[in-house]
Amino acid sequence: MKPVAFSVLLAVLFLIDPFRAAAGEAARDFDLQGFIQRQLYAGNRSVIVPPGRYRVKPKGGSHLFFKDLNDVEVIADGVEMVCTETTRAMTFQECRNVHVKGITIDYDPLAFTEGRITALPPDKSWVEFEIIPGYPEDTLEQRIEIYDSATRELRRTDAGWVHEFQPQGAHRYRIAKHPGYHYRPEWDTEQVGDILVTTNQFPAKAGGHAVEASHCVGLKLEDVTLYTSPCFGFLEHACDGSTYLRCKIDRRAAADDPVRRGFPRMRSLTADAFHSVEARKGPAILDCTAKFQGDDCVNIHGSYHFVLAAGGRELRVAATGRMTIEPGDPVEFLPFDGPRPPDAVAVKIERDVPLGDAERAFFKKVNLLPDNKKRLVAGQARCFKVTLDREVTLPMGSAICSGNRSGNGFIVKGCDFGYNRSRGILIKASRGQVVGNKITHGWMAAVLVAPEYWWSEAASSSNVVVAGNDIDGCRRAAIEIIAPGGNGKPLPAGAHRNLSIVGNTIAASAWPNISVTSTAGLVIKDNRLTSPEPSGFTPPLAWRWDWNNAKPQAIVIEQCSGADVR
Numbered sequence: 001m002k003p004v005a006f007s008v009l010l011a012v013l014f015l016i017d018p019f020r021a022a023a024g025e026a027a028r029d030f031d032l033q034g035f036i037q038r039q040l041y042a043g044n045r046s047v048i049v050p051p052g053r054y055r056v057k058p059k060g061g062s063h064l065f066f067k068d069l070n071d072v073e074v075i076a077d078g079v080e081m082v083c084t085e086t087t088r089a090m091t092f093q094e095c096r097n098v099h100v101k102g103i104t105i106d107y108d109p110l111a112f113t114e115g116r117i118t119a120l121p122p123d124k125s126w127v128e129f130e131i132i133p134g135y136p137e138d139t140l141e142q143r144i145e146i147y148d149s150a151t152r153e154l155r156r157t158d159a160g161w162v163h164e165f166q167p168q169g170a171h172r173y174r175i176a177k178h179p180g181y182h183y184r185p186e187w188d189t190e191q192v193g194d195i196l197v198t199t200n201q202f203p204a205k206a207g208g209h210a211v212e213a214s215h216c217v218g219l220k221l222e223d224v225t226l227y228t229s230p231c232f233g234f235l236e237h238a239c240d241g242s243t244y245l246r247c248k249i250d251r252r253a254a255a256d257d258p259v260r261r262g263f264p265r266m267r268s269l270t271a272d273a274f275h276s277v278e279a280r281k282g283p284a285i286l287d288c289t290a291k292f293q294g295d296d297c298v299n300i301h302g303s304y305h306f307v308l309a310a311g312g313r314e315l316r317v318a319a320t321g322r323m324t325i326e327p328g329d330p331v332e333f334l335p336f337d338g339p340r341p342p343d344a345v346a347v348k349i350e351r352d353v354p355l356g357d358a359e360r361a362f363f364k365k366v367n368l369l370p371d372n373k374k375r376l377v378a379g380q381a382r383c384f385k386v387t388l389d390r391e392v393t394l395p396m397g398s399a400i401c402s403g404n405r406s407g408n409g410f411i412v413k414g415c416d417f418g419y420n421r422s423r424g425i426l427i428k429a430s431r432g433q434v435v436g437n438k439i440t441h442g443w444m445a446a447v448l449v450a451p452e453y454w455w456s457e458a459a460s461s462s463n464v465v466v467a468g469n470d471i472d473g474c475r476r477a478a479i480e481i482i483a484p485g486g487n488g489k490p491l492p493a494g495a496h497r498n499l500s501i502v503g504n505t506i507a508a509s510a511w512p513n514i515s516v517t518s519t520a521g522l523v524i525k526d527n528r529l530t531s532p533e534p535s536g537f538t539p540p541l542a543w544r545w546d547w548n549n550a551k552p553q554a555i556v557i558e559q560c561s562g563a564d565v566r
Contacts, residue, residue: 027055051078077102086230087208109136134261269293282410297417301428302406302458304399330403336486401458474509483518493561
């Protein structure tokens with residue numbers, strides 16, 4: 001067994017404040033990290049943690065740290081870890097076959113704060129809000145959502161706010177929408193009395209995700225509950241075959257909240273629930289819950305590198321991060337425009353000279369994430385010569401990725417997702433399944449299969465099944481399969497290959513219920529779709545088809561070939 005590397009975990013006293021509830025067990029001192037460490041040093045590969053609420057302090061950016069562990073399980077049924085700073089709760093590095101079960105994670109102070117809207121101008125170009133008792137007021141940062149205080153669901157989608165909170169005194173603040181904003185009554189639906197939720201970073205500028213794993217094999221997290229997080233809930237990077245079984249992300253109920261607050265929690269996490277990056281084998285997300293978080297429920301993807309030139313078997317590419325393609329890897333292509341070439345194999349990877357003036361000028365005009373665009377335009381991205389096993393023709397600005405590091409072989413099954421401002425299940429991987437999930441009241445696609453050039457997130461998908469899902473109240477196309485090229489336009493058929501949409505139920509959702517582009521070998525059959533009656537839509541749609549001036553369709557298919565629709 002390798003030496004066990006741990007951060008030191010310090011427990012601190014549970015302080016009583018005017019808003020802390022008398023009910024429930026107070027968090028108490030317990031050296032949780034030390035307890036686990038002693039058990040492992042004694043040779044125990046199965047560690048059972050005594051139940052209790054433990055208030056802990058991080059060291060080295062993590063409250064609980066696991067590194068270089070093999071064939072170990074930690075059973076923490078009935079254990080709640082209260083994190084005292086908005087940084088990582090648990091970190092796993094280079095572990096193999098580690099199993100953690102049962103732990104509940106919360107933060108105090110919370111990673112978000114809530115206020116009640118007290119004033120709005122007629123054009124709703126700004127809002128004033130007052131922090132609700134029981135919520136933190138340390139460092140407010142812009143990631144705003146607005147909830148209807150009666151339904152306790154999102155009132156509206158993103159508004160585009162400036163980043164400056166202007167103090168108004170007496171726990172009140174004002175924040176404005178960006179210059180150039182124009183009032184639209186169908187979008188700007190916030191009202192006085194609504195609940196505004198925004199990010200609270202404590203200490204200032206601290207970051208981190210609740211559970212973060214890197215370069216792990218066979219990691220299994222079972223019955224782990226997250227009530228909040230500074231950013232993502234479960235983030236994995238370059239892992240292989242992770243399993244998330246009955247893990248739960250949800251906002252904590254007021255009756256169970258150890259802090260008495262003036263209004264119940266509206267948000268769970270600040271961003272994505274389950275986020276997998278560059279997995280060799282994609283995660284199995286089974287019977288999990290993700291609700292009321294600030295972004296996607298699931299995102300599984302790899303990383304793109306950008307083509308500067310293509311000549312014969314050699315590609316000149318720029319990497320805004322680390323180069324993820326290795327010799328022997330299959331290489332997949334996302335054209336800037338035109339058809340997707342068949343996959344190739346990387347034979348050799350070599351460093352190349354920095355970006356030239358013409359290359360930087362090209363990317364100055366391309367629509368990319370600002371940080372990635374800045375690296376390219378400033379010439380800071382690293383350049384490589386990638387030699388393939390065959391000739392490939394690609395226009396400048398196309399993207400390539402490793403076919404071994406995009407999360408292929410994933411499964412998302414039996415999960416309960418929804419009530420979030422973004423996508424339900426976002427897939428950019430192949431040879432996977434999205435089956436038997438429930439997705440409720442999402443503001444974007446319930447299931448989206450798409451590469452995302454703007455985010456540099458790979459790849460296109462092949463041999464994916466979307467089947468038996470129950471989707472209710474989706475405000476966009478409930479199941480959407482698209483493949484925009486680098487120029488933002490749909491690619492021809494064949495960008496995605498062999499996709500099946502079978503036996504799904506889509507109720508009370510916007511038309512089209514199913515929208516597909518850029519696919520060769522498409523099967524759509526036995527789906528039960530929303531009736532074309534807008535009065536049946538619940539909740540009301542922010543994006544509603546113009547029923548008076550258009551002919552809506554339940555299924556829209558464009559730029560596809562070999563489609564079997566029944």
